[in-house]
Amino acid sequence: MHNIYNFPLVSALISMILAQVIKVPLNLFLGRTWNPALAFSTGGMPSSHSAAAASLATSIGIMNGLDSSLFAIAAVVCAITMYDAAGIRRHAGLHAALLNRITQNLSQITRDKTPAAHLKELLGHRPLEVLVGLVLGVVISFVLYYIIL
Structure with a gap:
C-alpha cells in the first residue's frame, strides 16, 4: 500500500505541535496563569521533544515492524532524546x-x-514531563494510524 504522505513524519510533527499547544491550557489549569508564549518555548509539561521522538519511533514500528532496522534506529534516537531532555x-x-x-x-x-x-x-524537563510526552507521542501515532490509514 502506497501512502501519499510520510506517516511517521506527519505523526511526529502533529505530536510535537500538540504537546507545545497543550502547555498553555495545562499551565492555566495547574498554575492559574495564562501564558501563550509557552507554546513557543522549551521545557514544561509535556515534553514536545519526547512526544515527537516517541511518535516517530511508534509510527515506524507500526509501518515497518518492531523488528526492523528503522524502528531500532528511531527507538535509540528516542531514548537519547528523552535522556537529554530530562538529564x-x-x-x-x-x-x-x-x-x-x-x-x-x-x-x-x-x-x-x-x-x-x-x-x-x-x-529541560522533569522525568514526569518526559514520560507524559512519551505517552502522548505513542497515543497520537496509534490514533492517527487507526483514523487515517
Whole structure:
C-alpha cells in the first residue's frame, strides 16, 4: 500500500505541535496563569521533544515492524532524546537559575556596577514531563494510524 504522505513524519510533527499547544491550557489549569508564549518555548509539561521522538519511533514500528532496522534506529534516537531532555538540558536550566541568582546578588552588592544575567532557565524537563510526552507521542501515532490509514 502506497501512502501519499510520510506517516511517521506527519505523526511526529502533529505530536510535537500538540504537546507545545497543550502547555498553555495545562499551565492555566495547574498554575492559574495564562501564558501563550509557552507554546513557543522549551521545557514544561509535556515534553514536545519526547512526544515527537516517541511518535516517530511508534509510527515506524507500526509501518515497518518492531523488528526492523528503522524502528531500532528511531527507538535509540528516542531514548537519547528523552535522556537529554530530562538529564543534560534540565541540569543546564538548573545551572542557569543558579547563575541568575549569583549575578543578581553580585549586582546588588556592587550597587548595579555589575549587571545581573538573565539566562533562560526553563530548558529541560522533569522525568514526569518526559514520560507524559512519551505517552502522548505513542497515543497520537496509534490514533492517527487507526483514523487515517
